[in-house]
Amino acid sequence: MKIIGSNLCPHCIEAKNFCDKKGIDYEFVDINASLANLKMFLQHRDQDPQYDEVKEKGQIGIPTLVLDDGTWTRDWRGYLKAEPVQEGQACGLDGKGC
Numbered sequence: 165m166k167i168i169g170s171n172l173c174p175h176c177i178e179a180k181n182f183c184d185k186k187g188i189d190y191e192f193v194d195i196n197a198s199l200a201n202l203k204m205f206l207q208h209r210d211q212d213p214q215y216d217e218v219k220e221k222g223q224i225g226i227p228t229l230v231l232d233d234g235t236w237t238r239d240w241r242g243y244l245k246a247e248p249v250q251e252g253q254a255c256g257l258d259g260k261g262c
Contacts, residue, residue: 165188165189165190165191165229165230165231165232166190166191166192166193166229166230167179167180167183167190167191167192167193167227167228167229167240168193168195168201168205168226168227168228168229168230169192169193169194169195169226169227169228170194170195170196170224170226171194171196172196173224173226173227175226175227176226176227179227179229179240179244180192182244183244186244188244193205193230195224195226205226205228208236209225209228212236214236214237214238215238218238225238227240228240229243229244231243
């Protein structure tokens with residue numbers, strides 16, 4: 165999974181901290197780190213209807229998750245809380261067991 169965002173965005177930092185705390189593997193793509201990262205994000209965002217409301221409000225649309233199957237989602241909270249338990253992981257949200 166990738167998190168597309170910015171280290172200047174408090175919601176992006178929150179998403180990263182959640183993943184770190186829960187031991188969820190991710191790659192962080194900082195749109196402020198390079199023009200290539202920014203262009204990649206904007207090219208997708210400007211063609212994806214899920215960002216229409218965000219653009220109308222003058223917002224950016226980060227953080228965005230890019231799932232392993234290539235799906236983009238803005239609902240990072242919903243996805244991360246609903247992430248299935250993988251083999252060998254504890255079933256409790258706190259990681260301490262069932």
